[in-house]
Amino acid sequence: MSAAIQRNKLFTASCLALLVTSLSFGIRAGILDTLGVQFHLNASELGTIAATAFWGFPLAIIIGGFIVDIIGMKRLLMGAFIFHFAGILLTIFATGYWTLFLSTLLIGIANGTVEAACNPLVASLFTDNKTTKLNHFHLWFPAGIVIGTLVVFFLNKLGVNWQIEVGVMLIPTVIYGYLFSRLQFPVTERVAAGVSTGDMYAALLNPLFFFMIICMFATAITELYTNQWTDVLFKTVTDNALLILTFVASVQVLGRAFAGPVVHRLAPQGVLLISAILSALGIYLLIHLQGAGIYAAAVIFGLGVAFFWPCMIGFVAENLPKTGAVGLNLMGGAGMFGVSIYMMFMGGYYDRILASNLPAGANIDLYRSAPAGSEMARAFDAARSAAGPEMLHTTMFLPMALIVAFGGLVLYMRGRKKTEVLKPAL
Template sequence: MSNEGLGRAGVRAQFLIALLAMFTCGVCDALCAGLAADLQRAYLDGIDRAHSATMIANALGCSFLGFTVMLIVCSLLLDKVGMKAMLLFSGVLFLLASLTLAYCGTLGEGRSVYYLIVAGMFLGGAAHAVVEGTVNPLMGTLFPKGSTHYMSMLHAYYPAGLITGGVLSVMSNPATLSWHYLFLVIAAITGVYTFMTFGRQFAGTTSTLLGVNFRNQFVELLKRPSFFMWFGIMLFTATMEIAPREWIDVTLSNVVGMRGILIVVYVAALQFVGRHFAGFFETRLSVEGLLAVSAVLCAAGLFGLGYAHSPATALVAATLWGFGICYVWPVMLSIATDRYPRAGAIGVGFMGIAGSISIYVAMPFLGRIVDAAKLKAAGGPAALAAMTAEQVQEISRQAASDSFLLVGAIPAALVIVFAVLWMRRDKRAMPGAAGVYDA
């Protein structure tokens, strides 16, 4: 069914469901990131204090493993199963994730609690993937004349969810036994958009409407080598955006004297407002120009976070980083929907897969950096185990700074890449986002 067949009311209803589903993804990710330090203190420090940072980083990274695996599945099956069934399936996954994380301390003991945390994070990432794998292609169908603006509006509600989940996690009290029940909020919000999905008809993907079968979607990508250039770029753009966000509460709280999740909430607020103006900046800078400016701001922000030692300096750095990452993810996805419409869900899904693969690799790597620095400063595992919490916090400061400086090198390098693409685009005098770019 096309968007014309649905009518304006049908388009609005589908767009609203997509916004709520994306909002749920943000709440889930914020609670996982915001309560990660609590999970580490409550369960993982007691299992293996010397490697607890690596363990919680692995758990957070497994969220992106779940995202990767399920995004592949969703991209391959979306045209056959349909968008409605996929959205309902995402609701089931969110429910399982929230229950597993909320009751991990009850369902298991010892090291099994760690595996339950990993499973809960994996399921949350899988649910997020099903949502993204469904609603991103939906934007290309509902708004075929150019999806950059609406894709950015859609992804504005992801940071709106981050704000909600971040505020809830800050309100939690680690000293009580009830903080982990905040994970049940995910299930409650999930119920809203899944209920709205029942009885609603959904449009097909762009490839379906264009009559492109499953095999020819892959052929389309092979015929357009520029797609693989953007796929490679996505491996790095996702790392500079998502890895710091997931890692910031675990590390930065020890450095600047404030909850790192508050910085995530602040940055999410910048994204929520900024993403409503993506179309304005795109028409003036082009997609490549917007990405180049974003990389400059992101590099400055991450280097600033690496050197931040107070709430004020962290806020300034976070502002630069927040504006830098504001448009990167939705713009990269809109490149797939606008420039490769015949690839349908496969093209958009592959872009998301590239992003999730990079984070799955980056998160444990950052955890190992922090753990190695702690062990070196303490003088070995035995000495670290004997330290007080205050002493551990002190040696974690420099380790956290090093992790942000390392990630900051990625957008610094991408500035050159996007600048070259921007200049090439100007020379070819190509029109807006809907143009075709064959590098």
């Protein structure tokens, strides 16, 4: 098998593995409210379950980042296959809070392991075009969300139970596991370049790397928290709340597919600044627009978050290459860790807002499960209508802060480039 064919097959298998990762987000987002009703879970419990995927992710991606050069990318990805397969089956046969908690944790570990191996794999396969190819790779995350939400939407219309919806993920899982088991892997770019482990750890102490880690918290929360809670936050705004997520993810797919010219013209830091501006504007419009206008807001928000994750990873790969696989995976781990903490906090915050808009001492679970059209159901819908915008208002401050941060990054990188140009003349 030629090197080019081998490289393309590895890239295709990587995209399939990421597809399973994103299907787990899209399908879980689509059934989150259903799980709450069936297993009598409040928003705080749902938030903890959803956050568990984001705990497992940083745990796996950070550990994976430290051991990928030791055990190899292939072994990591076969481990991801096992965790995905087990987590999906356990979700299908879940009986309540704790089985959902454990199954989501297993899937989160699998998702993190995929990123731990595939980010350095893509960077190693395409050393001359890292950020663009990372965008192409990461377009399969929103693509999977589009596929997952549409699967939930149409199967719900057909009256199919949620277990079958979850079972759809087994198909690409088995395929990527088979492909990776038969392919040969290169060493990571850092190993190929001869950068020592000591130099790698020294590079992690660069202040610019710390700055990017902090920004990763905010970019990941802006994208993933809003997407994961779409069905809950917009349930009273539209009968098809999940389609808002589909709109957002569809725009992300298109943005990442055509990222090459944008990245080459503006550089990762320029793209990140524009992304922060559009994200803040998109959330503002999601709060204030109603009816069909909310889908236009979803398009703007989707354009904003389209480039966040791959350009954050790409910036580090291009400008801090000595950080190696550990640097890339610490970035991903930081993002998911930030989302997990934020999601737990906001789940409890959401319950408190609901309680404040219901009669004093009201049992939220009783109101949540009240028959449609009843006085309790109408009161609960009114409370949810007040809670959704409040949650989004709080989240909007993150991309607003990123506008300042990335504006500073653009100026810093411009100054550094001028310094590098002048050095030979000095």
